[in-house]
Amino acid sequence: MPNASPKLINYVFLFVFLLIVSTQHIHAQSGKNDPHRCLTLLNNGTWSSSVPGGSRRWEPKDCRMVEHTADSLHECLNDRKVVFIGDSTIRQLFWAATKQVARRESETRIKRLLQSNGKHHDISFRAxxxxxxxxxxxxxxxxxxxxxxxxxxxxxxxxxxxxxxGMDELSPVLVILGAPGLWAARYGGDDYMNLFKRAVTGVVPYLSPSLDNNISQAMKTTQGSGDIPNRIFLAPVGIPNYSNLAPNRSKSITPERIKAMNNYLSEVFSNNLTYVPWVYNQIPTSSKWDFDIDGLHVSDDMAALKLNIVFNALCNSAASARSRSFKGTCCVVPLQGYSPVIVGLLLGVSAGFGSAGARHNLEVGGNPEIVKSVETLRNILVTFMWCWYADGTSYLIKAERHYEQEVFVAACLIWLVVSVLSLRKATHQTDGSSSSKRDLRYYRGPGYISRSQSNEIKGLMQGIILLYHYHHASQALWVYKIIRLFISGYLYISGYAHTLYLLKTNDFSLNRVIEILFRLNFLSVFLPYMMRTTYTSYYFAPVITFWYLVLYAMLRFFKSYNRDLRWLLLKIAVTARLTNLLILTPGILEAVTRFVHAIFFISIDVEEMRFRLRLDRYITFIGIIVAALTHRASIRREPTFLQLGWVGAALTLRFTYWLAIVCVGSSLTFFYVTQTYLQEKQTYNQIHPFISWIPILCFIVLRNSHRILRDRYLLLPNLLGRISLETYVLQYHIWLGGDATANLFVGYWEGR
Structure with missing residues (x-):
């Protein structure tokens, strides 16, 4: 990994240490009242409209709920019984449950049962x-x-x-009761409250604080065992859509009566208990979508959501223990152990080791190279520990991501402005070539794009990509198209740089290959073992590795022909064709991934890899061709047409002017056509491999179109560009949570 200032690293360690202290303090405070985040699931939430298609999604406060599938529910409710007791509103939950747990072959039975059952009869269903x-x-x-x-x-x-x-009957795994408020209001007359209190009093002995403590203790006892504690819920009195109630109902079912009965429930049952889902009355908000036509019953979607909330309370803890990839964090028992102490001690030792005095003494008394190796190992260990602490535990809050276009655009503009303010003047380097002023005029750094420029471009793109993922901007097709160009641009720069290095040095040594592969894959290979993810979860690392191996193999075989541009172009064309067949032909990529798994024990999602490789199957070869042309020009001490601004000839200045106009016009045309006419993601993905080179080449030509632009670079993006691959991989567990599906929060403000 690139070296960083010891002082800067110590500041980073201090920041991480303060984060750990803060999260531990918040965790201890919230753990007194809601240790498993069950209360927040059952009491607090809001609607989010930032999902594809404009549909809404219910989101509990400070935790994530999931939509359990039929398979996950069968695994949770294995050989157990679920009992629904109450009126027609609870019967709605029963029908929602039959639909959720029934597989396709049971749908006919559900319809038959729905048609045959009486209005006020008990119903039984087995799936x-x-x-x-x-x-x-x-x-x-x-x-x-x-x-x-x-x-x-x-x-x-x-x-x-x-x-x-000696029990006569086993306890159900889940019991859902319905408070009899609607019946009391409808048929109780003036005595409705006494009737309601009498009914509630009958179940109070079974819903006591000791029961809640037993459930909490049972969750801890069964953590990791696959068993789940039995749960019981008492649904509050539902708030109907009063405007749609029939006249005979609206006279008795009034807001005053419903509010009075729910107030009584809140007095009898403290909100600290986790078996009253008060959130049920927060969910319905729109009479058009959330209620049935009678105004009394909620819609089928609302009934399914209510049921899914209690299924999250029941099943999440066991599902989380079975699989780390489980995304739910509501009603989950946090991992117990000494992880915060371990991470804190490691940070303390690291900071002590990194202090100026300790580092100086070690360098004086020993080998400086050993000191650097120890520092590198320390940094790696701290990085891995922080990834595990941030994303592998429940100390940080994982919240759903939302796309807000104004916020995302503003964040990107801030990043660009701050980057421009870090403008610096570059120092000329000849990379071993003649250092005369005349040579510098023709050849600056590694080709027409210097190392400082390539790092700057990668850093600019990586900064926006980080914001893209954090703000969930993949929901916007216009942003997705731009990000796809960024990924292609990174592959272009990588192909260009590696090709130019191999052509200039003819260094095809095994040590060089191992060094490159280690740098590209270190994090993406080791993180899956600790975070229980897969190699292709960090898809960019395997993609960039694939294209490096293709590039290396092409230049390595018959390498003597690399000196002749015509033969080299022929090799590129043949390799592009063979690689295209490898990617698109069914069976070939599968065989390659099986071989990789057999040798290196790395599991690869073939379809994911094929999709990613197919999107950018030509841009790397464009970078190789440009590198070959640049290398040929540098050998002949000639300026390439891409290395503009050759001072002197009026013809060159005129050519520079017109080429810049062509590049600006081509870029504007590209974005106008793609953003206006390609309105389907699948359509754009099909065309992208053939057109992505247009804005990329145009940008780099414009970036080098004048000496002032060539001689300067942006420092902040340059620094980020040096570790762009590392930041891309680490964002999955540090910048984001839940394997890049949620945002991380300390919780100091959200939890207050």
Whole structure:
């Protein structure tokens, strides 16, 4: 990894240490009331409209819920029973559950059952290993209800059976009760509140603070075992859409009565208990979409969402223990251990080692190269530990990403302005060539684009890519098209730089190849072992590695022909054709990935790799061709047509002027056509490989179109460009969370 100032590294370590202290303080404070973030799931949330298609998504505060599939629910509810008890609003949840747990072959049975069941009858449904039961009991006073509550226990059924013998019936894994408020308001007359209190009093002994403590303790006990504690929920009195209620209902079901009954529930059941989903009354907001035509029942989508909330409370902890890739963070037991202490001690030792005095003594008393190696190892260890702490634990809050165009554009503009303010004058380097002033006029640095320029361009692009991922700007097609050009631009620069190096030095040594492959793949190979991800999760590293190997193999074989431009161009054409067949022909890439897995034990998602390689299957060869032309010109001490601004001839100045106009016009035409006429992502992806070189070459030509532009570079992007690959990989666990699907927050402001 590129070297950095020891003082700068110490500041970074101090910043990380303060973050750890802050997160531990917040975690300790929030852990007193909501250690598993169940309360936030059941009590606080908001709607987000920033999803594809303009549809809404419900998001709990400070945690992430997921939409459980039929397979995940069968794994969670394996051989367990779910009981719904209440009126028709609870029956809606029962029907939503049948649809969620039933596989395709059960849909016909659901329709038949829906048509045959009576209006006020109990219903039973079984899908494979999951038993669903609905008990019609709008007043919560049936013998069936009290039998279920009597046998309910927070411990998972196997543990409960082992501890308590002779039970007549096992405890259900999930019980959902409906507070009888709508029936009390509709049929109770002036005595509605007494009827409501009487019904609630009947279930109060079974919903006590001790039950909540037992559930919390059971979650800790069963962490990592695959078992889940049994849960019970009492749905509050639903708030109807009063404007759509029938006249005979609107007279008795009034806002005052509903509010009075829910206020009574909030007095009886403290909000600190995790079995009253008060959030149910926050979810419906629009009468057009959220309620049925009668105004009393919610829509099917709202019923499914309500059910999914309790499924998240029930199943998330076990699902998180089974798989690190599970994205839910609500109602999840955090990992226990001494990770904060370990990371803190490591940071302290690192800062001590990095201090000026300690570093100087070690260099004087030992080998400076050993000191540098130890520093590098230290930096790597701290980086890995911070990745694990930030994304592998629950100390930092993982929140859903939202795309807000104004905020994203403003952030990009700020980045560009700050970058321009870091303008510096470059020092001329000849890379071993003659250092005379005459030579400098013709050949500056590695070809027509210097190292400072290439790092600057990569850094500019990487800064916007980081903002692109953080602000979830992939939701906007116009931004996606620009980012695709950035990825192609990086591959172009990589292909150009590696080709120019090999042509100039003829260094095809194994040591050089190992050095390059190690740099490209170190993080993306080791992080999967610690973070339980895959190699192709960090797709850019395998993509850039693939193109380097293709480039190296092409120049290595028959390398004597590299001196002749005509033969080299023929090799490029043949290699491009063979690589195209390798990428697009089914079966070939699969065989290659199986070979890689057998030799290096690296798992590769073939379809993901094929998609990524197909998008940029020609741009690397454009970089190779330009590098070959630049190398040929440098050998002959001639300025290439891309290295503009040759001082002296009026003809050259005129050529410079017209070429700049062509580049500006070509770029404007490119963006106008792609942004106006290519309105489907799939269509753009099909055309992108053939046209991406146009704005890339135009930009680099314009970047070198005048001596003032060539002699200056942007320092801040240049520094970022030196570690652009590392920042791209590390953003998955440091800049973002949940494998780049969420934003990370310390929680100091959100949790207050």
């Amino acid at each position: 494979d290993n999951v038993q669903l039961e609905f008990v019609w009991d709008p007043w919560l006073n049936s013998t069936v209800l009290h039998g279920v509550l009597k046998n309910f226990h927070a411990l998972p059924t196997p543990l409960y059976v082992e501890g308590i013998a």
